Every structure is written in structure tokens, then in C-alpha cells.
Amino acid sequence: MLLETINLCKDYSKGKGKLAVYDASIHIGMSETVGLFGESGSGKSTLGLMIAGLVSPTSGEILYNGRPVRGRYRGEVRRDIQILFQHPETSFNPMLPLIKSMTEPYHLYKIPYTKEILLEMLKGYGLYEEHLYRKPAQLSGGELQRAALARIMIIKPRLIILDEPTSMLDVITQAQMIGMLRKNQELNKTAYLFIAHNRLVCDQFCSRIYHIQSGHINED
Ligand SMILES: Nc1ncnc2c1ncn2[C@@H]1O[C@H](COP(=O)(O)OP(=O)(O)OP(=O)(O)O)[C@@H](O)[C@H]1O
Numbered sequence: 001m002l003l004e005t006i007n008l009c010k011d012y013s014k015g016k017g018k019l020a021v022y023d024a025s026i027h028i029g030m031s032e033t034v035g036l037f038g039e040s041g042s043g044k045s046t047l048g049l050m051i052a053g054l055v056s057p058t059s060g061e062i063l064y065n066g067r068p069v070r071g072r073y074r075g076e077v078r079r080d081i082q083i084l085f086q087h088p089e090t091s092f093n094p095m096l097p098l099i100k101s102m103t104e105p106y107h108l109y110k111i112p113y114t115k116e117i118l119l120e121m122l123k124g125y126g127l128y129e130e131h132l133y134r135k136p137a138q139l140s141g142g143e144l145q146r147a148a149l150a151r152i153m154i155i156k157p158r159l160i161i162l163d164e165p166t167s168m169l170d171v172i173t174q175a176q177m178i179g180m181l182r183k184n185q186e187l188n189k190t191a192y193l194f195i196a197h198n199r200l201v202c203d204q205f206c207s208r209i210y211h212i213q214s215g216h217i218n219e220d
């Protein structure tokens with residue numbers, strides 16, 4: 001198993017009793033696409049953020065490749081588990097032209113690249129040189145979300161938490177995004193936890209689906 005959570009809980013209420021996530025036990029296999037579906041406020045992002053190592057669980061455990069992971073992720077785990085945020089602006093520094101953010105992973109992980117390599121990769125996500133010299137606010141929501149996805153794919157993670165990546169996009173852009181995700185999966189064997197409040201999209205894209213209601217999770 002690539003990733004497992006065991007009785008994962010998150011209490012934002014400082015012990016007042018209402019948890020955002022109760023005893024979530026889920027598992028994600030290598031190169032699997034698992035859905036996490038539930039209405040607004042049901043705890044989807046909270047669970048995704050805990051798995052990504054960005055929110056610390058109140059109790060419970062996360063196992064990656066069978067080993068417990070805690071605190072801020074480092075080294076291999078930090079590279080392997082990535083999250084595509086619900087709001088793409090959160091992925092970028094608003095002051096910097098896109099090129100600065102897009103070249104960051106190459107530098108951070110010492111991956112050799114040229115401008116041609118970067119442009120060729122971006123083309124696969126429907127982005128071109130002109131986009132690179134704009135600031136995040138000068139791109140559309142769809143372009144920015146695709147840039148955020150492209151930036152994650154550069155480092156070839158093993159698992160990507162996709163937090164409602166298509167909820168703000170129109171139907172055509174949504175279908176394009178799903179196509180890009182499928183293509184990447186064939187190529188790199190990436191596993192996905194696909195978060196959505198739309199059951200239909202989950203059904204089309206995922207091989208297994210968890211349903212979360214007021215923080216309680218069940219496999220459908
Ligand atoms: N940092 C936080 N501090 C306090 N409460 C929070 C925090 N983040 C989320 N919550 C609360 O936890 C609950 C679950 O929120 P979460 O963001 O996980 O829901 P969601 O399923 O992702 O919803 P949406 O579909 O609207 O994105 C909500 O009641 C929310 O108000």
C-alpha cells in the first residue's frame with residue numbers, strides 16, 4: 001500500500017467536541033485514483049491537508065509505504081506527496097512572474113532543465129511562453145490551475161492530493177484537466193486522491209470512492 005491513514009482525527013475546536021474529521025481510515029494503492037466526495041464543510045480539505053503533511057492530525061496515524069510519517073515532511077516523503085490546492089492562487093507568489101515559480105522545482109530538486117524543456121512541458125498543459133512573463137493575477141483561473149498542476153508534475157510525485165481541482169472550471173476545461181491527469185498517470189504511475197463535491201465527476205474518474213459526511217468517512 002502506498003498510503004494509509006489509521007483513525008485520523010482533526011479537532012479545530014480545542015476539545016469542544018465537534019471534529020472536522022473523525023477516525024478516518026483510508027488507503028491508496030500505487031498508481032490508483034481514489035475519490036473523496038462530500039458536501040461543503042464535510043472535512044475533505046482537512047483530510048487532504050493532513051495527508052499532505054500541512055495540517056497536523058489531532059490523533060491517528062499516516063503510513064507512507066508502510067512507515068509512519070509525522071510533522072513537516074522531509075526528503076523523499078516531501079517530494080513524493082504533493083497537493084494541488086482548491087484555490088490555485090495559493091500555489092503562487094502574487095508578486096512574481098510565473099517563470100520564477102515554474103522554475104523553482106527544477107532548482108529545489110536539482111533537476112536539469114533548459115527553457116526549451118520547460119516550454120515543451122508547459123505545452124502539454126496548454127500554456128505558452130507568453131504566460132511565463134505574467135503575474136498570477138494576469139492569468140485565468142483555468143490557466144493558473146494548469147500551471148499549478150504542471151509545476152507539481154515536474155518533480156514526478158508518487159501521490160497527488162487533488163483538492164477540487166476542477167470545481168471552478170467550465171465543463172470543457174474540466175475535461176481537459178482530467179485528460180492531463182490521466183495522461184500523467186499512464187506515464188508516471190502517479191496515484192491520486194481526487195477530492196470533489198460532485199459525485200458524477202468522481203464516478204467518471206475514480207476507481208474507488210470514499211464518501212465523507214460531517215467528518216465521518218465511508219467507502220462507497
Ligand atoms: N483552520 C481551520 N480552523 C478552524 N476550523 C476549520 C479550519 N479549516 C477548516 N475548518 C472547519 O472544518 C470543517 C471542514 O472544513 P474543510 O475545509 O475540510 O471542508 P471541505 O469539505 O473541504 O469543504 P469545501 O467543499 O467547501 O471546500 C468546516 O466546518 C470548517 O469550517
Ligand SMILES: [Mg+2]
Binds near residue numbers: 044045046086163
Ligand atoms: Mg475544501
